[in-house]
Structure formats: structure tokens, C-alpha cells
Amino acid sequence: xxxxxxxxxxxxxxxxxxxxxxxxxxxxxxxxxxxxxxxxxxxxxxxxxxxxxxxxxxxxxxxxxxxxxxxxxxxxxxxxxxxxxxxxxxxxxxxxxxxxxxxxxxxxxxxxxxxxxxxxxxxxxxxxxxxxxxxxxxxxxxxxxxxxxxxxxxxxxxxxxxxxxxxxxxxxxxxxxxxxxxxxxxxxxxxxxxxxxxxxxxxxxxxxxxxxxxxxxxxxxxxxxxxxxxxxxxxxxxxxxxxxxxxxxxxxxxxxxxxxxxxxxxxxxxxxxxxxxxxxxxxxxxxxxxxxxxxxxxxxxxxxxxxxxxxxxxxxxxxxxxxxxxxxxxxxxxxxxxxxxxxxxxxxxxxxxxxxxxxxxxxxxxxxxxxxxxxxxxxxxxxxxxxxxxxxxxxxxxxxxxxxxxxxxxxxxxxxxxxxxxxxxxxx
Ligand SMILES: *Cc1c(COP(=O)(O)O)cnc(C)c1O
Numbered sequence: 001x002x003x004x005x006x007x008x009x010x011x012x013x014x015x016x017x018x019x020x021x022x023x024x025x026x027x028x029x030x031x032x033x034x035x036x037x038x039x040x041x042x043x044x045x046x047x048x049x050x051x052x053x054x055x056x057x058x059x060x061x062x063x064x065x066x067x068x069x070x071x072x073x074x075x076x077x078x079x080x081x082x083x084x085x086x087x088x089x090x091x092x093x094x095x096x097x098x099x100x101x102x103x104x105x106x107x108x109x110x111x112x113x114x115x116x117x118x119x120x121x122x123x124x125x126x127x128x129x130x131x132x133x134x135x136x137x138x139x140x141x142x143x144x145x146x147x148x149x150x151x152x153x154x155x156x157x158x159x160x161x162x163x164x165x166x167x168x169x170x171x172x173x174x175x176x177x178x179x180x181x182x183x184x185x186x187x188x189x190x191x192x193x194x195x196x197x198x199x200x201x202x203x204x205x206x207x208x209x210x211x212x213x214x215x216x217x218x219x220x221x222x223x224x225x226x227x228x229x230x231x232x233x234x235x236x237x238x239x240x241x242x243x244x245x246x247x248x249x250x251x252x253x254x255x256x257x258x259x260x261x262x263x264x265x266x267x268x269x270x271x272x273x274x275x276x277x278x279x280x281x282x283x284x285x286x287x288x289x290x291x292x293x294x295x296x297x298x299x300x301x302x303x304x305x306x307x308x309x310x311x312x313x314x315x316x317x318x319x320x321x322x323x324x325x326x327x328x329x330x331x332x333x334x335x336x337x338x339x340x341x342x343x344x345x346x347x348x349x350x351x352x353x354x355x356x357x358x359x360x361x362x363x364x365x366x367x368x369x370x371x372x373x374x375x376x377x378x379x380x381x382x383x384x385x386x387x388x389x390x391x392x393x394x395x396x397x398x399x400x401x402x403x404x405x406x407x408x409x410x411x412x413x414x415x416x417x418x419x420x421x422x423x424x425x426x427x428x
Contacts, residue, residue: 003018007190008293015069028283029061035222036326047247048254048267055291060222062279067304070210070220073189073289074202077225080270081218081282084207085185087275088219089113089152090121092181092203095265096236097149099125101389104143106133106169107397108162110205111387113183117152130397133157133164142401149235150178155194155336156186158372159382159406161320162357163329165294166336170198177232180413185209186344186373190296191337200227201261209342212288212295218282221265225258239264244258295375295411299343302409307345309418313427315355317348317403343410344372348403356405361423365412377410377417 005013016026034053036042038149044050054058070269071079082088097103105117106129106396117128129143133153151173153164166182173180179200184192187208194202204210229252231241239260246267251260270276277285300323309320319326322333322341349355358378360368369378370386380386381401386396395402409417410419 003072010069010072011190011293012290012381014072015067016065016291017105026062026065026086026283026286028279030279031060032056039366041140048249048263053158053393056279057274058266060276060279060282063269063277063282064178066401067220068208069286069289070189070204071222073193073292074184074222075189075193075195075224076222077258079220079222080101081206081220081285082270083205083216083219083275083277084087084220085110085207086116087111087184087273088203088205088221089116089183091265091269091273092201092221093117093121093126093152094124095148095261096179096238097126097404098238099126100147102127102129102145102148103130104131104148104151106162107131107156107159108133108157108164109152109154110158110183110185110422111382111390111400113154121168124398132397133169135161137172140168141175144172144176148176148178149182150184152181154183154186155192156333157222157323158186159330159344159380159404161186161322161341161346161388162343162401163225163332163336163341165324165332166194166197166199170200173200174198177235179227186290186342188296188342189339190293191300191340191342195224197336200224202332206285206288206370209296209299210284210288210292212292212374213284214371214374214376215288216284218277218281218285221262222260225256228257229260229262230257238268243268277315288317296342298411299373299409300340301403302411302414303343303345304340305411305414306384306407306417306421309421310345310347310362313422313425315350315428317350319347319413320404335395342373344383344406344408346404346406348401349405350426351428352403353383356403357384359424359428360405363420364424365417366407374408374409375411377408377412379405379407381405 067079182194182199204220322329366377
């Protein structure tokens with residue numbers, strides 16, 4: 001699709017153009033395998049000499065179509081779908097960092113990502129330094145080591161709603177010859193395109209706003225094509241030296257900086273880990289993407305109105321929404337997300353943990369769920385659910401105090417949402 005189309009048009013029509021007499025909606029290629037007339041033809045696919053499909057664990061046409069749309073939305077050069085956002089975060093790091101390597105991550109990230117990095121990937125021998133996203137440039141630069149391979153952060157952290165200064169992080173990463181990886185799940189490419197601010201790789205949990213209907217778990221990785229792996233070949237042997245498990249291919253030579261990262265992640269990690277998205281889920285994801293731009297605007301409007309209401313309520317201790325002028329991140333949010341942030345608001349009810357639980361029970365529209373970012377409003381108390389493996393100190397460091405309630409404003413009418421919140425607060 002033409003690059004100069006607006007993001008709205010790309011949401012609706014990106015990634016796929018029907019030929020004459022072909023389906024207008026993207027076809028679901030529900031097939032594990034693909035037929036060839038000769039072994040030589042298939043051999044060329046295995047050698048990555050020709051592009052095509054042979055087994056849906058590695059690649060599937062429906063998934064690739066939807067990945068191509070997200071690639072256009074982010075303004076990247078290559079992309080892939082994965083089974084979940086967790087798989088996307090894992091692949092994005094493991095594609096370039098091995099046992100003995102080090103990665104710097106913002107401390108303000110999704111709880112599942114924190115666990116993946118701090119516990120599971122640590123067991124694999126990859127060491128993470130978690131840094132305050134509001135740190136100075138000096139502090140950030142001081143966190144780098146000889147073996148640092150990447151810097152990771154979230155545009156808009158779930159659930160802390162910290163806004164990352166992407167340019168500050170990109171500058172430090174590039175000064176040390178490593179890429180900046182940004183999880184852009186909460187902002188979505190409709191509200192922020194991290195590549196325009198220096199990020200090199202973007203990841204998504206498509207489970208959230210992209211799908212938007214709470215229907216399909218999924219993930220995505222997009223490469224900007226900007227990071228020059230060969231210029232830092234000593235740091236990235238996996239991309240810059242022959243892969244013996246793939247017929248001696250050198251990804252950065254064969255596919256250039258535009259394609260090397262995604263080719264390696266597909267040919268090597270997807271082959272070995274099989275964290276693939278089903279074509280059916282890719283189809284559902286695409287239905288969500290078609291209205292992403294319309295929905296994001298409404299999620300943001302609802303959240304802004306709810307946040308303002310909460311801010312004026314006597315039973316509310318504090319409100320955190322980067323769209324509020326009183327918010328610490330208001331200026332950064334305006335810079336990186338001028339059209340709005342997201343539909344998630346967090347706040348603390350006076351009376352702490354007990355009051356929060358009473359309030360949530362009394363809500364009629366918002367259900368208690370381990371989920372955010374779908375059409376139906378929902379709420380969560382992270383300290384007693386998603387983040388329960390963390391100590392109080394870790395919770396505070398991650399920007400998730402123990403009294404925090406996360407409310408994901410859906411697409412209902414804001415008058416109904418506010419009335420429901422008001423009557424639930426009366427119960428407290
Ligand atoms: C939900 C989420 C993830 C994990 O995604 P899953 O699809 O649940 O695996 C990663 N990052 C962020 C910011 C998320 O909100």
C-alpha cells in the first residue's frame with residue numbers, strides 16, 4: 001500500500017490488495033502445509049533462496065498479510081506475527097542476546113515482561129538491568145556494559161502509564177552500538193510510531209487494542225530496517241556470521257538491515273520454539289485493525305472524561321492518566337502521543353486495598369478481568385493479581401503501588417461509565 005496514505009487508510013486497507021475476482025476480505029489459509037511439484041523447489045525454500053510457504057509453524061500467508069499491515073502502520077521494513085505478546089518480547093531479545101549477554105530495560109514495564117526478563121531469561125544466562133525510565137542520560141549511559149546487546153522499554157507502560165522518553169533511550173542505545181526495542185502495545189501505531197523517534201524494533205501484544213475485542217491472543221514484531229547490524233558485527237554474531245543450523249546463511253548479508261532481524265527470528269526462533277499465530281487468530285486480529293483508528297479515539301475520549309471525573313472526586317486519593325494536564329508525563333505524552341494516549345486510567349481510592357476491592361465489586365459495567373484494551377470496560381487490582389509475585393519495593397519501583405486500581409475504559413458511553421463509577425464509590 002502507498003506510503004503516503006494516512007494511518008486511517010492503512011488500518012482499513014493495509015497489507016492486502018485483492019486481485020481481480022479474488023476475495024475482498026483476507027482469505028484464511030487454514031493449512032499446515034503447502035504442496036510442491038519437485039523436491040528442488042521445496043529445497044530452495046529451505047535454503048531461503050526462494051520465498052514461499054512450506055509449513056505453517058514458520059510462516060503462513062494469512063499471518064504474513066496481517067503482519068504486513070502492522071508493518072505499514074508502524075512504518076517498518078519487515079514484520080512477523082507470534083502467538084502472544086510474551087512470545088514477541090522473548091523473541092525480540094533472544095534474537096540478539098545469548099547466554100552471557102546483558103540487556104537494559106526500563107523498570108516500568110508490563111508485569112509479565114518483567115517476569116520473563118528477571119526470572120526466566122535470567123535462568124537462560126541473560127542478565128537484565130532495570131532502570132528508572134525517568135533517569136538522567138548519565139545514569140542511563142552508566143548502565144551499559146561491554147556485553148550489553150539491547151535496550152528495552154514501553155512507550156506507555158502497562159499499568160504504570162509511564163511515558164518513555166524514546167529519544168533519550170534511542171540516543172543512549174545508539175551511542176553504545178545497540179538497538180532500542182519498544183513495546184508499543186498501549187499507544188498502538190495510531191497514537192505513536194516509535195520508529196519516528198529513533199526506536200529500531202517494535203513489539204506488540206496484539207491481544208490488546210489491535211484485536212480490541214478480547215477475542216484473540218497474539219503478538220507482533222516489526223523491524224524499522226534502520227539498525228546497521230554489520231556496523232556492529234562483533235556484538236551480533238547471530239546476525240553477522242554464518243548460521244550453521246541454516247546452511248551457513250549470514251542473515252545480515254543475505255537480507256540486509258531491512259530484513260535480517262525478522263528472517264533470523266522466523267528461520268531460527270520460530271523453527272525451534274514454534275510460537276506461531278494461527279491463521280484464524282490473524283483473521284480476527286485483522287478485523288480489529290480495520291477499526292483501530294476509530295476505536296482508539298473513543299477509548300482516549302472516554303478515559304479522559306473518566307480521569308477528569310475521578311480527579312474531582314473526594315474519595316479518590318490520586319489519578320494517573322498522561323492525558324491529564326496535572327500528570328507528570330503530560331508534556332512527554334503530548335510530544336510522543338499528540339492525538340491521545342490510551343483508554344487505561346489508574347488511580348488510588350482513599351482507604352487503600354480494602355476500599356479498592358469494595359469499589360471494584362460494586363461496579364456494574366466494568367468487570368474484574370486480567371485484561372485491558374477491549375471494547376468492554378474492565379478493571380484490575382495488580383498488587384493482588386498480575387503483579388502478585390513482586391514485593392512492595394519492586395511494585396513501587398515499577399510504578400505500581402499496592403493501592404493502584406487499573407481501569408480500562410471501553411467503548412461504552414462515557415456518561416454510563418461515569419455514573420457506574422460514581423455509584424460504586426458511594427459503596428466505599
Ligand atoms: C499484555 C501485554 C504483553 C503480553 O502480551 P500477551 O499477548 O498477553 O502475551 C506485553 N506487553 C504489554 C505492554 C502488554 O500489555
